Amino acid sequence: MGKPAEGQFEEFETKENEMKILFYDTRDYDKDSFEEQLKDFPDISIDFIEADINPMTATLANGYDAVCGFVNSKINAFALEILAGFGVNLVLMRCAGFDAVNVNVAKDLGITVMRVPGYSPEAIAEHAMGLALASDRHIVKGFNRVRENDFELSGLLGHTLFGKTAGIVGTGKIGAAMCKIVRGFGMEVLGYDVYQNPDLKDYVTYVELDELLERSDLISLHCPLFDSNYHMIDAKAIDKMKKGVIFVNTARGGLVDTEALIDGIRTQKIGACGIDVYEEEGANVFRNRSSAIMESVTSTLCAFPNCVVTSHQAFFTKEALAAIAQTTLSNAQAFTKGEELPKANVVC
Numbered sequence: 001m002g003k004p005a006e007g008q009f010e011e012f013e014t015k016e017n018e019m020k021i022l023f024y025d026t027r028d029y030d031k032d033s034f035e036e037q038l039k040d041f042p043d044i045s046i047d048f049i050e051a052d053i054n055p056m057t058a059t060l061a062n063g064y065d066a067v068c069g070f071v072n073s074k075i076n077a078f079a080l081e082i083l084a085g086f087g088v089n090l091v092l093m094r095c096a097g098f099d100a101v102n103v104n105v106a107k108d109l110g111i112t113v114m115r116v117p118g119y120s121p122e123a124i125a126e127h128a129m130g131l132a133l134a135s136d137r138h139i140v141k142g143f144n145r146v147r148e149n150d151f152e153l154s155g156l157l158g159h160t161l162f163g164k165t166a167g168i169v170g171t172g173k174i175g176a177a178m179c180k181i182v183r184g185f186g187m188e189v190l191g192y193d194v195y196q197n198p199d200l201k202d203y204v205t206y207v208e209l210d211e212l213l214e215r216s217d218l219i220s221l222h223c224p225l226f227d228s229n230y231h232m233i234d235a236k237a238i239d240k241m242k243k244g245v246i247f248v249n250t251a252r253g254g255l256v257d258t259e260a261l262i263d264g265i266r267t268q269k270i271g272a273c274g275i276d277v278y279e280e281e282g283a284n285v286f287r288n289r290s291s292a293i294m295e296s297v298t299s300t301l302c303a304f305p306n307c308v309v310t311s312h313q314a315f316f317t318k319e320a321l322a323a324i325a326q327t328t329l330s331n332a333q334a335f336t337k338g339e340e341l342p343k344a345n346v347v348c
């Protein structure tokens with residue numbers, strides 16, 4: 001197990017066989033959820049720091065066995081070489097995505113990278129449905145009115161979803177959870193996916209994307225972003241949608257051409273829009289930029305009365321955080337004990 005550099009941390013005590021993890025980009029909720037689960041992992045200790053990992057802060061990992069990063073970490077070649085130089089041979093991503101890591105370089109340096117492939121898919125699907133309702137039923141606007149003692153109803157008219165058609169794009173873990181939710185609302189469910197999910201065959205009708213766009217009253221995206229489906233929802237796709245459709249994206253910002261989405265709202269093709277992921281989110285996600293003067297397409301979306309935007313919070317439930325902490329710590333434990341690692345959790 002790694003040893004601290006001399007004089008680096010006064011309280012750096014290492015129990016025999018203890019794995020020490022340096023946890024980057026810590027928020028209060030990360031610390032709470034990991035500390036809660038840590039009691040089941042007596043051989044692991046964690047030091048939490050606020051700084052995110054990048055080539056400069058990678059030097060703080062001297063004396064640790066592993067580092068833990070998140071979606072916006074910059075675990076590039078330089079950072080990985082620094083980690084390898086300190087004998088850090090495990091990178092724990094506390095998220096599903098691993099685009100923050102230069103995987104080829106990690107492989108070359110013999111660093112194992114692990115992730116959390118799935119956690120509470122219902123958390124994301126429930127938020128997607130929340131966005132559909134908040135945008136179509138004008139819940140935020142209604143609340144703001146009541147707070148101002150304005151009890152007018154005009155401008156708050158929405159739609160009954162019962163009996164309407166929902167189109168779910170991507171029917172994997174999260175999409176499947178969304179299919180169940182919209183089914184529970186009494187909607188007919190159309191699915192589009194490159195693979196059909198056999199678990200959904202009793203109540204989801206698979207159709208081509210164009211048919212889904214043409215027939216759905218509510219469209220919700222749940223597929224990953226690849227080069228091949230970048231801007232899959234562009235002006236042409238929006239043109240095919242029903243007038244007044246409710247459009248929800250909790251998958252990835254790059255799936256949607258934001259300018260085309262704005263035009264779709266302006267022309268009233270899109271009647272309500274709920275967005276948790278957006279093309280510009282990289283600079284914003286999980287940061288307080290309330291003093292910044294920003295010119296952005298996101299702020300244009302926020303200005304529309306039928307649009308509700310949240311900033312990548314669909315996953316953010318107590319249950320999902322607990323599952324992320326549990327899997328990350330299990331990954332660390334399996335690695336340090338030399339156990340067989342769950343394939344889906346190993347990036348390289």
Ligand SMILES: NC(=O)c1ccc[n+]([C@@H]2O[C@H](COP(=O)([O-])OP(=O)(O)OC[C@H]3O[C@@H](n4cnc5c(N)ncnc54)[C@H](O)[C@@H]3O)[C@@H](O)[C@H]2O)c1
Nearest residue numbers: 170171172173174175193194222223224229250251314315
């Ligand atoms: N907003 C959030 O907080 C949040 C959190 C977690 C995941 N996500 C996003 O949700 C998405 C789905 O996650 P998941 O766990 O359900 O993944 P998953 O792998 O279980 O399912 C994804 C599904 O999309 C399908 N798919 C792939 N390419 C497609 C395409 N071009 N068109 C249609 N379908 C396609 C796959 O066949 C698969 O069935 C991912 O993009 C993920 O990044 C968002």
